[in-house]
Structures are given as structure tokens and as C-alpha cells.
Amino acid sequence: MSFMKQSADLQPIEDTVFAVVSMAKQDIAEHGADAVVDATIGSLYDEQGKLVAYQNVFDHYNAIAKEVKAAYAASFTGNPGFRTQVRNWVLQDQPVTLNTSVIATPGGTGAVNMTMINVLEPGQTVILPEICWGSYNLMAAQAGLKTAAYAMFDGDHFNLDSFEKVCRRVMSEQGRLLAVVNDPCHNPTGYSMSLAEWRQVVRFLNELSEQGPCVILNDIAYIDYSYKGTHSRDYLSTLNELSGNVLAVIAFSCSKTLTSYGLRCGAAVILGQNAQRVREAEIVFEKTARATWSNIPNAAMENFTWITTENREAFEAEKQIYVDLLKQRSGTFIREAAACGLVHYPYKEGFFVTLQMPDNALRDQYHQKLIDHHIYTVKVNKGIRVAVCSLSVAKVKGLAERMKQILDSL
Ligand code: PLP
Known part of the structure; x- marks a missing residue:
């Protein structure tokens, strides 16, 4: 056996x-x-x-003192400067008014996995795009979750109708929702939703959240390769309209942004209207971090902070x-x-x-x-x-x- x-x-x-x-x-x-x-x-x-x-990432990384590389991070949630800077980097100048918290994770992978295992019970269903990064399915399976897929496209547009149908069905079955939206720069199609599509998703989640709590997991792994430059984050201000019963978790990855795939650094950015609900997620995520990877490479976090401030x-x-x-x-x-x-x-x-x-x-x-x-x-x-x-x-x-x-x- x-x-x-x-x-x-x-x-x-x-x-x-x-x-x-x-x-x-x-x-x-x-x-x-x-x-x-x-x-x-x-x-x-x-x-x-x-x-x-x-060069602007690794020259500085190589010059970091070995003691900084050797040291544990300051906290299981990540170094304070890193947490602040991830928030600044992800939201940039978007006027996001929601309560927020940042938890350092080993890449975007850690943030996605941590959300799946803490939002749903084994046996429940996570909603994924029909065409998606393969690891989502593996993470769901490892967490004992079932999956339901929404069709990505209706012609050249986001298939809101399919997204809504699948979400409604899953909500009626389990009274809560976790839906993954990999946007902008969706892997593998390269699609990015319009502002209008994001507004519709927010409006729909608000309506659905009257039946139970909804979590939208927005995987932004490739956001820093958007062709829209400073407008790549415009959609984030649509999240200001989320109701109190919807939580957003943004999975951010330094792997692509800094071309530092092997340094295993990223973060989960938690956003919600209700400070207490955001704090709850932060508490639970911190426990997962401590129990799973303990803490994130100190020098990788320090490097991100320096690059996106002094060397930006x-x-x-x-x-x-x-x-x-x-x-x-x-x-x-x-x-x-x-x-x-x-x-x-x-x-x-x-x-x-x-x-x-x-x-x-x-x-x-x-x-x-x-x-x-x-x-x-x-x-x-x-x-x-x-x-x-x-x-x-x-x-x-x-x-x-x-x-x-x-x-x-x-
Ligand atoms: N999300 C998507 C869609 C990806 O393609 C990847 C990596 O390929 C990730 C998240 C996570 O990457 P990492 O854990 O290296 O940050």
C-alpha cells in the first residue's frame, strides 16, 4: 500500500x-x-x-551584502517596506479607496494557491477560465477543489454571459464564490479586458454577492508587459465599486516584472470595502505563509523595493x-x-x-x-x-x- x-x-x-x-x-x-x-x-x-x-535588477541584487541575503525576512507577511512598495507598484496612481493589505508570497503561484486553499473548503468549486495557465487546475486538485470553467470569448470580447452563468450555478450550489480572472495580458491568449468589461464584472459580482460572499482572484502576472503603459492599471479603480460582500485578491509576480523567475518573490494584495474582512484574510494568509514557505527571500524583497523606488x-x-x-x-x-x-x-x-x-x-x-x-x-x-x-x-x-x-x- x-x-x-x-x-x-x-x-x-x-x-x-x-x-x-x-x-x-x-x-x-x-x-x-x-x-x-x-x-x-x-x-x-x-x-x-x-x-x-x-541589468537594472541584477546589478543591484548582486551587490546586496551576503548577510542581507542570508537573513530571514522581518515578518511572515513580508518586509514592511516591500509590502508598502508592492501596494504602490500594483496600484500606482489609481485612486483605489478600498482597504488593502499585502502578503509576500513565493511568486504569483503562492498568492493563487493561498487564496484557493483559504477561500474554499475541499469539495467546493473554483471557477477558472476555460483556456488558462495549467497550474490553476493542479492547485485546485491539490486543494481537493473541483473546477468549473467559463468560456473566455464571445467573438472578440470577454464572454460575460458564460462567466455569469457559471458563477450563478456555482453560487447556487455552494453559497460562496471564488473566480479567477487572469487579466490583463491573459496567459495564454494575450487578451486584456476593456474598462467596460471590468465594470460589468464588478456590477455582476455585486449583484451575486447578495446571495453569498464572492472572492475575485485577479492574476496580474504579466501586467507590466501591457502595451498601455501607465494605463495598464486603469481598470483597478473599477474595484472601488465592489460591494462589502466581495473581496478582491490580486496575485502579483516579480518573476515577469523583474525577469526574476527563480528568485521566488511576489505578493497577494487583498482589497475590500470592509476593513475587518480584509484583516481576516490577512490573518489566515499569514498562517498559510508561516506553515508553508515560512518567509520570502529577504534580498529579493529588498531588491524589489530598491528597484521600484530609487532605480525606478x-x-x-x-x-x-x-x-x-x-x-x-x-x-x-x-x-x-x-x-x-x-x-x-x-x-x-x-x-x-x-x-x-x-x-x-x-x-x-x-x-x-x-x-x-x-x-x-x-x-x-x-x-x-x-x-x-x-x-x-x-x-x-x-x-x-x-x-x-x-x-x-x-
Ligand atoms: N500566473 C500566470 C498566468 C502565470 O503564467 C504564471 C507563471 O507562469 C504565474 C501566475 C506565476 O508565476 P510565479 O509564481 O513565477 O510568479
Whole structure:
């Protein structure tokens, strides 16, 4: 009999991304980089095919005294300066009037997981986008949660109707709600909701919250790669209209913002009308932190605070170079896709473009055929993800046309 508890899922994680990443590497080793398009890697790469690690982040990090790196953080909730600065960074100049609290977490992953395990009881249902970052489903399963998915799109827009239907059903079943909205720069489609769509979501949650408490988990992992610059946070002021029975938790990640994926730093920003309810979440989240990861790397928090205060201008200027590059890569891909009729989900901004493939069997066939042509992508539900974040402009040029020809040959 297994030593693992009876309810443990003993199936290994099916890491399809890892498998295809290895295949691409092997193909490059055999045929050379020029012969292969590796659109699998979900991190930002430069035009020379190297992982971007911002000078304005890592020069300072490298200069941090070893004693600071060695030390425990000041608190399980995170260093006070970091907590303040995460609030400032996430909200920027948005006039958010809600009560807030910030809990440091190991990346956005920690914030998402912490919210799932504390808002719902095992057996209850968390609401996810139908096309989404795969880890949400794993986190839900680990927490013993069921999932319900809302369709992301109605034509070129957010599918509010589906979101409402799924939320209403789950609320009627369990009298409380946790819904994940990965916005802006949704992974993997690159969609960002409009201000009007956010207003509708807020209005709807307020109405639904008359039946029970609602938590909206807004995952903003890619927000700092929005093409809207200072307007990327405009939607946050719509949260001011949330009723007292709706809590927002924003999952913030330093991984993407600072290109510091391995430093494991991020935060949960809790927002609500009712100070007592925000405090309750803070208390519970602090306990999870203490019992799970204890505290967040001290130097990573100190570095974030320094970069976003004293070094902000230089950091933002360096990051903007890559935001512009991402815009150029994605712009080329979607322009060429439109020209040849390669259909993708509505893309606005961010690391990925995802081809629309409603039939998963056809998607599998197409994915393999692309591999046969030395084009490596990642399968997602009802789609094929193209990581423009790690493809040079030269690699992007002509890619849509090639992909369309391969699709037509199926
Ligand atoms: N949310 C989304 C949508 C992501 O794609 C990722 C990472 O890929 C994360 C959150 C969490 O990243 P991290 O835990 O490194 O901050």
C-alpha cells in the first residue's frame, strides 16, 4: 500500500511543455538553430536567443551584502517596506479607496494557491477560465477543489454571459464564490479586458454577492508587459465599486516584472470595502505563509523595493525596450496571421498568442505536424500557444504563413 494518503493523486504530472521543450532542444542540436522555431519557452528572450535578465535588477541584487541575503525576512507577511512598495507598484496612481493589505508570497503561484486553499473548503468549486495557465487546475486538485470553467470569448470580447452563468450555478450550489480572472495580458491568449468589461464584472459580482460572499482572484502576472503603459492599471479603480460582500485578491509576480523567475518573490494584495474582512484574510494568509514557505527571500524583497523606488526610472526604461520588442514580435505575427487567415484568439498584449483550435483532436494532430516541420509550440485547451516572448523578430517573420500552410495540409 502507498505511503501517500489515500486521496493523493499518484499519477505523475503530465508535463507536456517539458517534453516538447526537450524535443526542440534536441532538434536544434541536430539541425542547428536556424532550422528550428522554438516557440515553447514562456520567458522573455532577447533577439540573440538569450534569457533576458535586466541589468537594472541584477546589478543591484548582486551587490546586496551576503548577510542581507542570508537573513530571514522581518515578518511572515513580508518586509514592511516591500509590502508598502508592492501596494504602490500594483496600484500606482489609481485612486483605489478600498482597504488593502499585502502578503509576500513565493511568486504569483503562492498568492493563487493561498487564496484557493483559504477561500474554499475541499469539495467546493473554483471557477477558472476555460483556456488558462495549467497550474490553476493542479492547485485546485491539490486543494481537493473541483473546477468549473467559463468560456473566455464571445467573438472578440470577454464572454460575460458564460462567466455569469457559471458563477450563478456555482453560487447556487455552494453559497460562496471564488473566480479567477487572469487579466490583463491573459496567459495564454494575450487578451486584456476593456474598462467596460471590468465594470460589468464588478456590477455582476455585486449583484451575486447578495446571495453569498464572492472572492475575485485577479492574476496580474504579466501586467507590466501591457502595451498601455501607465494605463495598464486603469481598470483597478473599477474595484472601488465592489460591494462589502466581495473581496478582491490580486496575485502579483516579480518573476515577469523583474525577469526574476527563480528568485521566488511576489505578493497577494487583498482589497475590500470592509476593513475587518480584509484583516481576516490577512490573518489566515499569514498562517498559510508561516506553515508553508515560512518567509520570502529577504534580498529579493529588498531588491524589489530598491528597484521600484530609487532605480525606478532606469528600470522602467530598460523594461520598456522589451515591451516594445514584444509589441514588434506579436504585431508581426498577428498582422501576418490576418493576411493569410490563420485564426487566433483575440490578442491585445503580452507574452503569448494562441491559435484557435476548438477541436482538441485536430489540435493534437496539428501540433505534431508542426513538430514534423521543426516548429515547436505548446498545446493548451482548444489552442496552440505561440510564445512570441522568446522568439526573435526574424524568427517570427513568415511564421504565421508557414503555420497556415501546415494547417491547410492536414
Ligand atoms: N500566473 C500566470 C498566468 C502565470 O503564467 C504564471 C507563471 O507562469 C504565474 C501566475 C506565476 O508565476 P510565479 O509564481 O513565477 O510568479
